[in-house]
Amino acid sequence: MQNEKKNIIIAIDGFSSSGKSTMARRLAAAVGYRYIDSGAMYRAVTLYALEHGMVGADGTPDVDALVAALPDIDIDFAVQSDGSQHTMLNGEDVEGEIRRLRVSNAVSPVAAIPAVRHALVEKQQALGRERGIVMDGRDIGTVVFPDAELKIYVDASAETRARRRFKEMVEKGAAVSYEEVLANVVHRDHIDSTRAESPLRRADDAISLDNSAMSLDEQDLWLLEQFKRAVGE
Numbered sequence: 622m623q624n625e626k627k628n629i630i631i632a633i634d635g636f637s638s639s640g641k642s643t644m645a646r647r648l649a650a651a652v653g654y655r656y657i658d659s660g661a662m663y664r665a666v667t668l669y670a671l672e673h674g675m676v677g678a679d680g681t682p683d684v685d686a687l688v689a690a691l692p693d694i695d696i697d698f699a700v701q702s703d704g705s706q707h708t709m710l711n712g713e714d715v716e717g718e719i720r721r722l723r724v725s726n727a728v729s730p731v732a733a734i735p736a737v738r739h740a741l742v743e744k745q746q747a748l749g750r751e752r753g754i755v756m757d758g759r760d761i762g763t764v765v766f767p768d769a770e771l772k773i774y775v776d777a778s779a780e781t782r783a784r785r786r787f788k789e790m791v792e793k794g795a796a797v798s799y800e801e802v803l804a805n806v807v808h809r810d811h812i813d814s815t816r817a818e819s820p821l822r823r824a825d826d827a828i829s830l831d832n833s834a835m836s837l838d839e840q841d842l843w844l845l846e847q848f849k850r851a852v853g854e
């Protein structure tokens with residue numbers, strides 16, 4: 622049973638492949654909240670840029686062209702019959718496409734563009750207006766929802782995270798090497814934490830979690846404890 626007091630905002634931030642999406646999705650399901658993957662929104666904008674010839678061979682986005690195209694980019698989430706959500710770009714299901722390495726390799730410079738961030742942050746804040754959501758990303762607890770009642774900052778080493786992503790990609794049939802994935806993780810960590818606009822950082826009031834050695838069950842229990850404390854149960 623939900624009650625008014627339980628409709629809080631939960632912000633989960635951390636580096637790529639820290640397991641924050643799994644964590645956010647499972648927590649949302651456990652407490653009956655909506656889950657929003659903010660990274661998927663940056664990935665969808667990046668896919669649009671790639672498909673419209675706005676990313677150079679060296680991975681540099683054409684900032685002016687992309688900013689001019691922002692009003693033409695509509696991003697939404699469609700709930701599937703199994704309860705999962707698929708990212709929609711201008712009405713097209715791009716959930717599979719946005720997880721590919723070509724998008725992963727191009728997304729960080731796109732996510733560093735201030736106008737892209739402003740447009741997506743606005744959309745994220747609108748999605749949170751009704752509260753009762755779990756959103757994961759890099760700047761959710763610092764910029765998008767600085768007043769979120771529960772903020773979690775996920776920490777795990779680059780190697781642990783690269784191993785996870787590599788396993789995930791191999792399971793999906795991608796032809797990648799562990800070294801390639803690790804290089805992508807390290808490269809993105811660097812861009813995400815050193816960019817001028819909303820770099821990844823732990824909010825002062827966020828609870829840190831290093832989940833490198835935690836099972837999913839242990840993590841679920843830990844999250845539920847944090848949730849109960851945040852709603853005052």
Ligand code: DC
Pocket residue numbers: 636637638659660661663664728729732733757758759760761809813
């Ligand atoms: O979490 P992810 O790997 O799907 O994120 C994709 C990219 O988007 C990553 O380079 C960081 C960026 N991002 C961001 O800058 N701010 C967010 N709130 C979420 C993701």
